[in-house]
Amino acid sequence: MAFSGHCMCGAVAWTYSGDITRNLVCHCTDCQRATSSPFTAFLGMRPEQLRWTGDITHYESSPETFRGFCPACGTRLYFRSARWPTEIHVHAATLSEPGQYRPDAQVLTRSRAEWLDQLQSIPAHEGFQQPPSAARP
C-alpha cells in the first residue's frame, strides 16, 4: 500500500510504501498533552520505507521516546520509541486524504476523555456555531 501526507503548512511531507504495522487511536495522557487534543490516531510504518522531505524537529517526551513536529507550523508528525524499534508511528491526521482514515483499535482507554461518551448528545453544527442570540427566534 502507498500513503502520503503533510503538515498543515506543507513544509514537511512524507510518502510511505509498505505494510501498516498498526492502526490505532491512542488515549494516553502523553498523547493528550503532546497533541493538545483528547486523543490522537497513529499509523505504524516501517522506518526504512518511509520518506520525509522538509525539516523536522523532535524532542524526547519520555526516555528513548521521541515526538517529531514541523518547526514552521507545529503539526505533530510522528512518535517513535525504543519500545517499538522497528516501527515509526505517524499521526494519521497528516494523511493527504484524512477523510478516508479508519482506525481499527483503541489503546490506553483507561485515560480516555470521559466526555467523548457524550459527543452524540452535544449540539453539533456543520459550520461554525451561531451566536446564542442569533439562534433564538
Ligand SMILES: [Zn+2]
Ligand atoms: Zn508545517
Ligand SMILES: [Zn+2]
Ligand atoms: Zn499515546
